[in-house]
Amino acid sequence: MSASRYDAIIVGGGHNGLVTAAYLASARKKVLVLEKRHVLGGAAVTEEINPGFKYSVCSYVVSLLRPEIIRDLELPKHGLQILPLESTFTPLPNGDYLARWGDHDQTRREIYRHSPRDADAYDDFGKLMYQLAVAVKPILAMVPPDPTSMSPKDLMGFLRLGKHFRGLGHEQFHALHKLMTMSSADYLDEWFETEALKATMSSSGIIGTFLGPRSPGTAYVLLHHYMGEIDGAMRAWGFVKGGTGSVSESIASAAREHGAEILTEAGVAQVAVKNGKATGVVLDDGREYTASVVVSGLDPKRTFLDLVDANSLPDDFVRDIERFKIRGSSGKVNLSLSELPNFTSKPGVGPLHKGAVSISPSIDYLERAYDEAKYGDFSSRPYMDIIMPSMIDAGMAPPGKHVMSIFVQYAPSDLRGGWDETKREAFGDAVVDTLAQYAPNLPEAILHRQVLTPWDIDRDMGLTDGNIFHGELSLHQLFCMRPTVGHADYTTPVRGYYQAGSGTHPGGGVTGASGRLAALKILKEAL
Amino acid sequence: MLRTTPFHSRIAPLNLAQNWRRWSGYLAASAYEFHHDREYWAIRNSAAMIDVSPLYKYGIEGPDAERLLDRVVTRDVTKCELHQVFYTPWCDDDGKVMDDGTLTRLADDSFRLTSAEPNLRWLQDNALGMNVGIRDISDDLAALALQGPNARRILHDAADGAADDLRFFRLTKGEIGGVPVEITRTGYTGDLGYEIWTDPANAEALWDGLMEAGDKHRILPAGMLALDVARVEAGLILISVDYVPAHQAVIEGRKSSPFELGLGWTVKLGGNWFVGRDALIAEKERGPEWEFRGLDVSWDSLEALYGEVGLPPQLPSEGWRTSVPVYSGNTQVGYATSGCWSPLLKKYIALAHIQSQYAGIGTNLRVEVTVEHYRKKAAARVVETQFFNPERKRSNPSVADEVPA
Numbered sequence: 058m059s060a061s062r063y064d065a066i067i068v069g070g071g072h073n074g075l076v077t078a079a080y081l082a083s084a085r086k087k088v089l090v091l092e093k094r095h096v097l098g099g100a101a102v103t104e105e106i107n108p109g110f111k112y113s114v115c116s117y118v119v120s121l122l123r124p125e126i127i128r129d130l131e132l133p134k135h136g137l138q139i140l141p142l143e144s145t146f147t148p149l150p151n152g153d154y155l156a157r158w159g160d161h162d163q164t165r166r167e168i169y170r171h172s173p174r175d176a177d178a179y180d181d182f183g184k185l186m187y188q189l190a191v192a193v194k195p196i197l198a199m200v201p202p203d204p205t206s207m208s209p210k211d212l213m214g215f216l217r218l219g220k221h222f223r224g225l226g227h228e229q230f231h232a233l234h235k236l237m238t239m240s241s242a243d244y245l246d247e248w249f250e251t252e253a254l255k256a257t258m259s260s261s262g263i264i265g266t267f268l269g270p271r272s273p274g275t276a277y278v279l280l281h282h283y284m285g286e287i288d289g290a291m292r293a294w295g296f297v298k299g300g301t302g303s304v305s306e307s308i309a310s311a312a313r314e315h316g317a318e319i320l321t322e323a324g325v326a327q328v329a330v331k332n333g334k335a336t337g338v339v340l341d342d343g344r345e346y347t348a349s350v351v352v353s354g355l356d357p358k359r360t361f362l363d364l365v366d367a368n369s370l371p372d373d374f375v376r377d378i379e380r381f382k383i384r385g386s387s388g389k390v391n392l393s394l395s396e397l398p399n400f401t402s403k404p405g406v407g408p409l410h411k412g413a414v415s416i417s418p419s420i421d422y423l424e425r426a427y428d429e430a431k432y433g434d435f436s437s438r439p440y441m442d443i444i445m446p447s448m449i450d451a452g453m454a455p456p457g458k459h460v461m462s463i464f465v466q467y468a469p470s471d472l473r474g475g476w477d478e479t480k481r482e483a484f485g486d487a488v489v490d491t492l493a494q495y496a497p498n499l500p501e502a503i504l505h506r507q508v509l510t511p512w513d514i515d516r517d518m519g520l521t522d523g524n525i526f527h528g529e530l531s532l533h534q535l536f537c538m539r540p541t542v543g544h545a546d547y548t549t550p551v552r553g554y555y556q557a558g559s560g561t562h563p564g565g566g567v568t569g570a571s572g573r574l575a576a577l578k579i580l581k582e583a584l
Numbered sequence: 585m586l587r588t589t590p591f592h593s594r595i596a597p598l599n600l601a602q603n604w605r606r607w608s609g610y611l612a613a614s615a616y617e618f619h620h621d622r623e624y625w626a627i628r629n630s631a632a633m634i635d636v637s638p639l640y641k642y643g644i645e646g647p648d649a650e651r652l653l654d655r656v657v658t659r660d661v662t663k664c665e666l667h668q669v670f671y672t673p674w675c676d677d678d679g680k681v682m683d684d685g686t687l688t689r690l691a692d693d694s695f696r697l698t699s700a701e702p703n704l705r706w707l708q709d710n711a712l713g714m715n716v717g718i719r720d721i722s723d724d725l726a727a728l729a730l731q732g733p734n735a736r737r738i739l740h741d742a743a744d745g746a747a748d749d750l751r752f753f754r755l756t757k758g759e760i761g762g763v764p765v766e767i768t769r770t771g772y773t774g775d776l777g778y779e780i781w782t783d784p785a786n787a788e789a790l791w792d793g794l795m796e797a798g799d800k801h802r803i804l805p806a807g808m809l810a811l812d813v814a815r816v817e818a819g820l821i822l823i824s825v826d827y828v829p830a831h832q833a834v835i836e837g838r839k840s841s842p843f844e845l846g847l848g849w850t851v852k853l854g855g856n857w858f859v860g861r862d863a864l865i866a867e868k869e870r871g872p873e874w875e876f877r878g879l880d881v882s883w884d885s886l887e888a889l890y891g892e893v894g895l896p897p898q899l900p901s902e903g904w905r906t907s908v909p910v911y912s913g914n915t916q917v918g919y920a921t922s923g924c925w926s927p928l929l930k931k932y933i934a935l936a937h938i939q940s941q942y943a944g945i946g947t948n949l950r951v952e953v954t955v956e957h958y959r960k961k962a963a964a965r966v967v968e969t970q971f972f973n974p975e976r977k978r979s980n981p982s983v984a985d986e987v988p989a
Contacts, residue, residue: 177703
């Protein structure tokens with residue numbers, strides 16, 4: 058075994074690493090994927106922690122999984138099915154609620170109930186964001202050019218980009234400028250007056266970042282939501298049958314079909330570098346593998362500060378990576394339930410249980426939740442994005458029983474005094490208590506509870522500081538700055554060593570885009 | 585979960601085919617019978633009752649009501665007399681049409697505006713600094729269209745003659761079925777017709793009153809399919825079918841100016857400033873790029889094309905709402921957006937956007953038709969949009985002199 062030589066070794070069997078592996082294997086390269094855990098997928102895993110109940114342990118929806126990846130790798134043939142998740146229900150402390158349904162007329166009527174003016178604004182806002190998303194989206198599929206480089210390739214890249222933005226009308230250009238600079242709360246204030254609507258919409262701007270709705274720069278992330286909507290019509294947004302792990306499994310199955318070898322319980326200790334070039338990897342257990350190319354699907358911190366001897370990297374590059382912001386801000390609570398939550402504001406079981414439930418009654422509520430995290434505590438009344446997967450895919454829980462997936466923010470990775478088991482359970486209690494205010498039957502219905510803090514996510518899933526995006530999706534860390542200028546094109550200072558994780562452009566969410574672009578880059582210049 | 589109109593208790597049992605469609609979030613009858621044919625002929629030959637309650641309606645009241653509307657719409661609202669109704673589009677700053685509807689002056693300082701799409705925010709934004717109240721009264725007003733040659737006689741009986749002398753695009757008040765109503769001589773069929781407005785609580789009484797008075801005049805409830813054929817014959821545009829409202833258009837190319845929709849007659853550039861006026865003055869000077877025209881598709885040509893495959897012309901019995909290419913020779917010079925077989929005119933007709941240089945009345949163009957799975961081009965002549973425009977639509981004979989249809 059130790060003598061095996063591969064064209065490429067992929068460190069980390071997360072969804073991006075698997076995408077890279079599948080693309081390389083489909084180009085007839087000899088590929089080996091090494092995953093530390095016993096399951097593939099990294100943060101995109103389904104695990105039966107409580108027998109009979111399947112949890113999408115971390116990532117719980119796919120938003121922007123690139124349609125070209127689904128087509129190129131024939132993922133539906135390998136079991137991928139993305140099911141619709143169309144509504145968002147926001148229960149309010151005053152006993153009312155705000156819902157956005159899959160149907161336009163129904164949503165309009167519901168928003169109208171809260172503010173006739175907002176009902177009109179919602180459509181106009183949607184159109185503008187759609188226009189901007191159409192304009193910005195192609196960037197996601199592009200290898201970021203290096204702004205410091207004068208090479209024809211990079212200059213052409215910027216030319217293409219410039220042409221793209223020249224096509225925007227002045228209204229759209231102004232809006233884009235505002236989105237890049239404003240906070241989501243301020244931006245949404247320009248359009249809407251309903252607090253719950255603003256708060257629920259702004260939440261997409263704060264997910265995964267250590268920022269509040271009133272922090273400048275959060276408006277931009279709103280746009281990502283609408284990019285999901287463009288493909289939404291083609292169902293690239295939604296819940297994956299079998300849980301998010303099915304994404305990883307289908308990609309792994311495609312990779313295997315093309316001949317890739319995939320090993321689990323094979324943690325990589327170090328990337329071997331000789332004369333400035335990567336030559337292979339050494340595993341925790343001492344096994345060694347050699348390859349022409351080594352690709353890391355891990356986050357930038359682990360990719361450069363853990364896997365590679367610092368002496369192999371330029372000092373300024375190491376400093377850039379050290380400065381890369383990767384604060385964890387969120388946690389996850391997964392529940393097994395004997396019955397569905399019964400919301401006092403809309404009693405009974407209904408369509409709301411097949412969509413998302415958002416605990417985001419007002420901008421103040423979200424900002425207060427952030428305030429606590431800013432000073433080192435978890436939010437006692439957190440923002441939550443909840444789905445009940447068993448209502449979409451019956452196979453997720455035993456008949457008559459349910460699973461609930463709760464994304465929770467804020468839970469700072471550097472909690473004051475550090476995380477421990479007591480604090481983790483206190484965090485879990487805060488989540489359940491908060492939800493019980495809206496659905497009093499919930500605590501009694503809980504059969505099993507899994508609580509994940511950034512501490513757990515770092516330790517168990519290998520995401521540094523538990524940051525779900527491998528580094529915050531803030532403007533200073535996007536595009537040609539992700540993870541650092543000069544190496545936003547999937548290369549590293551070490552020849553033959555590439556990065557393919559979410560910490561590279563475009564990053565964020567289960568998109569597979571980083572993994573695909575990295576594979577294309579490697580095929581073009583290294584293999 | 586779709587909403588039902590105030591007439592639902594009456595129209596639901598009559599909808600034999602359970603053939604419904606969605607209109608602004610409401611359930612609307614597509615056809616009551618299994619085929620819409622008799623409903624169409626009621627519009628043209630007797631009288632049809634069409635529930636038009638899903639229209640958006642706004643009440644605009646206050647010292648600046650006239651000023652606000654004059655600022656928003658293209659017509660000169662200062663010329664709108666008491667109880668007069670204006671049909672008018674309104675535009676964005678670039679002079680592109682956002683919506684079209686009717687405007688009624690109910691009092692010196694009070695108007696009602698109907699529209700096809702929501703306009704509350706647009707009206708409010710334009711009212712900045714004005715002393716005017718804008719109310720969405722969409723749910724406070726049930727509306728029923730009574731259309732067809734017998735409409736006046738039915739109203740004569742049902743409303744005790746209250747509308748006998750009502751002129752085209754004017755309003756009067758009366759009582760039908762024991763409930764107070766407002767009657768406007770307006771409609772969407774290009775025929776003699778009225779629209780009747782009342783409190784939703786009175787909707788059923790209004791319906792019953794008209795049905796009772798209309799029975800001997802062969803009144804018939806009609807759905808959207810019949811209305812669609814009638815409005816194409818009348819050359820009346822439909823939003824989101826014949827044009828894309830400017831504020832919903834994702835790309836510039838989808839927007840149209842009033843000139844490009846055959847609504848040049850509604851644009852009063854001599855009056856006060858209104859939204860889009862500057863752009864429309866400039867457009868008028870250089871001439872619009874597009875014209876909105878009727879196309880009279882040649883029967884001989886259709887017969888020849890279908891003859892090639894051994895069939896007589898096969899034409900749809902319902903109106904269509906797809907975009908169909910229009911050619912000059914083999915160059916595409918426009919597109920039709922609505923069309924139908926006109927049962928009355930015995931013609932295959934369409935409404936089309938044509939590049940101005942090809943839009944002269946009488947120009948011979950070609951329109952795409954699919955004959956047995958193959959795309960062909962049938963000869964079509966450019967005509968005015970009003971294929972059918974009967975004298976009775978505007979005329980005011982006394983009811984006594986009127987010849988029953």
